[in-house]
Amino acid sequence: NAGVTQTPKFQVLKTGQSMTLQCAQDMNHNSMYWYRQDPGMGLRLIYYSASEGTTDKGEVPNGYNVSRLNKREFSLRLESAAPSQTSVYFCASSSRGGANTGELFFGEGSRLTVL
Amino acid sequence: QKEVEQDPGPLSVPEGAIVSLNCTYSNSAFQYFMWYRQYSRKGPELLMYTYSSGNKEDGRFTAQVDKSSKYISLFIRDSQPSDSATYLCAMSRGGFKTIFGAGTRLFVKA
Numbered sequence: 031n032a033g034v035t036q037t038p039k040f041q042v043l044k045t046g047q048s049m050t051l052q053c054a055q056d057m058n059h060n061s062m063y064w065y066r067q068d069p070g071m072g073l074r075l076i077y078y079s080a081s082e083g084t085t086d087k088g089e090v091p092n093g094y095n096v097s098r099l100n101k102r103e104f105s106l107r108l109e110s111a112a113p114s115q116t117s118v119y120f121c122a123s124s125s126r127g128g129a130n131t132g133e134l135f136f137g138e139g140s141r142l143t144v145l
Numbered sequence: 146q147k148e149v150e151q152d153p154g155p156l157s158v159p160e161g162a163i164v165s166l167n168c169t170y171s172n173s174a175f176q177y178f179m180w181y182r183q184y185s186r187k188g189p190e191l192l193m194y195t196y197s198s199g200n201k202e203d204g205r206f207t208a209q210v211d212k213s214s215k216y217i218s219l220f221i222r223d224s225q226p227s228d229s230a231t232y233l234c235a236m237s238r239g240g241f242k243t244i245f246g247a248g249t250r251l252f253v254k255a
Contacts, residue, residue: 061241062219070153072233072247073189080241088242120188131177131196132237136188 032056034137036121042143043111051106051140053121061129062104063088064096067139073120079104080129085139111144118142148172151234151246160255164221168234168246171215175236175244178210180219183231183248192232193219224253 031077034055040125043049055062065073065088075088079098095107104123108115118141122134151168158164167182177196181189193208195201195217201208207220217236221228234246 063241065245070247072149072151073235073245078241086241120206122188129238129241130237131194132179132235132243133191133194134189134243136190138188139186 034121034123034135036119036137036140038039038140040141042145043108043137044145045112047066047111047144048107048109048110049142050108050122051117051142052103053105053117055121055123055135056102057125057135058101059123059135060101060126061124061133062098063122063124064104065122067081067097067120068117076106076119076136078096094123101122108142113144116142116144146171147247148169148244149234149236149246151250153247155250155252157252157254158224160224160226160253162224162253164219164224164228164251164253166218166219166221166232166234166249166251169215170217170236170244172236172244173212173215174238176239178208178217179243180206180208181233181235181245183233185230185246189233191219226253226255229253237253 062079064076078097189252208220231248
């Protein structure tokens with residue numbers, strides 16, 4: 031049972047390059063999320079998808095786009111990477127009830143460095 | 146001011162000690178309170194979830210919420226080296242935007 035799977039696990043980009051982080055969950059969850067984690071800042075919500083076909087901005091959406099491809103998959107795109115986007119990115123998913131109560135299931139993270 | 150404040154540590158204790166981890170928050174609208182554990186280079190995993198004020202126990206772990214003081218705690222009894230991790234508090238008003246603390250690093254020495 032894989033849970034939440036993220037790819038790639040590591041990536042190094044140059045400033046201005048673009049890339050897409052992929053996320054898939056096999057728990058039949060309705061809601062999916064992208065967070066970034068930086069030292070001293072905790073986890074900050076970038077975007078979320080309450081259900082298939084919907085996406086909404088979180089706390090730090092600037093410089094990112096997302097696509098909810100289907101119920102299982104939620105991707106995060108950096109169109110023109112900046113050094114400030116160097117971070118560890120986590121995808122998460124939750125059931126309907128879990129979305130309300132904050133019970134999230136996380137992937138193992140994608141470490142992105144922008145030079 | 147951050148909505149959720151958490152001492153980053155590190156906190157170092159001997160095996161078998163009782164550990165107390167704490168968070169304070171400023172938004173009285175928070176109703177759901179969580180503790181996540183995160184091992185190095187892994188994703189967070191949910192440990193405990195509490196609704197409103199009160200205590201909740203699960204094995205060696207006890208979560209406490211004091212809404213009047215805007216203060217939550219996680220106690221770990223008989224701590225083990227395998228408990229060494231970063232512990233994140235998290236809170237939600239209901240809805241999709243869970244707010245996380247920055248995490249406290251805990252080291253349990255054998």
